[in-house]
Amino acid sequence: MRLSYNGAPYHGWxxxxxxxxxxQSALEDALSKVLRHPTAITGAGRTDTGxxxxxxxxxxxxxxxxxxxxxxxxxxxxxxTGPSIVVESVWPVADxxxxxxxxxxxxxxxxxxxxxxxxxxxxxxxxxxTLDYDAxxxxxxxxxxxxxxxxxxxLHTDTKTNICRVTRAEWVTVEGYADARVFVITADRxxxxxxxxxxxxxxxxxxxxxTEEQFRRIIQAKDRCAAGTxxxxxALYLWDITYPE
Numbered sequence: 001m002r003l004s005y006n007g008a009p010y011h012g013w014x015x016x017x018x019x020x021x022x023x024q025s026a027l028e029d030a031l032s033k034v035l036r037h038p039t040a041i042t043g044a045g046r047t048d049t050g051x052x053x054x055x056x057x058x059x060x061x062x063x064x065x066x067x068x069x070x071x072x073x074x075x076x077x078x079x080x081t082g083p084s085i086v087v088e089s090v091w092p093v094a095d096x097x098x099x100x101x102x103x104x105x106x107x108x109x110x111x112x113x114x115x116x117x118x119x120x121x122x123x124x125x126x127x128x129x130t131l132d133y134d135a136x137x138x139x140x141x142x143x144x145x146x147x148x149x150x151x152x153x154x155l156h157t158d159t160k161t162n163i164c165r166v167t168r169a170e171w172v173t174v175e176g177y178a179d180a181r182v183f184v185i186t187a188d189r190x191x192x193x194x195x196x197x198x199x200x201x202x203x204x205x206x207x208x209x210x211t212e213e214q215f216r217r218i219i220q221a222k223d224r225c226a227a228g229t230x231x232x233x234x235a236l237y238l239w240d241i242t243y244p245e
Contacts, residue, residue, distance in 0.1 A: 003027075008052075015048045016044075027041055031060060043056055052236065106241050108194075112180065149198075197228065202215075
């Protein structure tokens with residue numbers, strides 16, 4: 001299935017014990033009710049509390065005895081999950097297709113507004129108008145030369161490696177919105193809290209608190225405490241996921 005969601009009402013994507021509201025648990029509850037069969041889903045990634053997704057992909061397996069119409073299933077699920085989660089389409093795939101492990105890249109967007117907006121305040125970060133985006137982009141290019149992102153990873157996770165391959169990292173103007181910028185970053189995989197930590201450290205460059213060379217040394221330190229603060233989650237969006245098929 002392909003879906004999108006507003007992350008504000010949820011404690012991230014991944015199901016948690018104790019009945020905590022997450023996107024995964026809401027979808028599994030809806031699927032199990034509609035299909036009348038306990039159904040687990042696997043997502044392409046794990047967004048943190050309050051983070052949004054313009055595009056998330058998930059897969060689920062059901063026995064042949066469970067029949068449903070992929071065309072009408074999204075509407076049935078939406079009637080249960082409510083407006084914060086929208087399942088856009090459902091389709092059959094090969095048995096070896098995996099929403100997470102088959103993905104070849106993921107793209108995140110982080111939105112910054114230099115002028116407050118009654119429509120987008122809750123969906124973007126209020127940025128100071130004096131940020132030096134040219135300096136931030138020069139520092140961002142260092143990410144393309146980096147493989148170990150330990151300095152931008154949440155501490156004490158179960159991740160076996162902090163190696164990632166970033167293929168795009170830049171701040172661009174949002175078309176049609178002169179007061180908005182978006183940080184676009186694409187990689188084969190992302191670590192917990194990685195994008196928000198990267199953006200926070202780039203903002204330190206834009207504010208003149210650290211230089212581009214200091215940004216490079218922060219990466220080389222492989223120490224989360226050396227990097228900048230983690231940015232607010234509401235401005236972050238899982239934007240795109242690619243697959244070989």
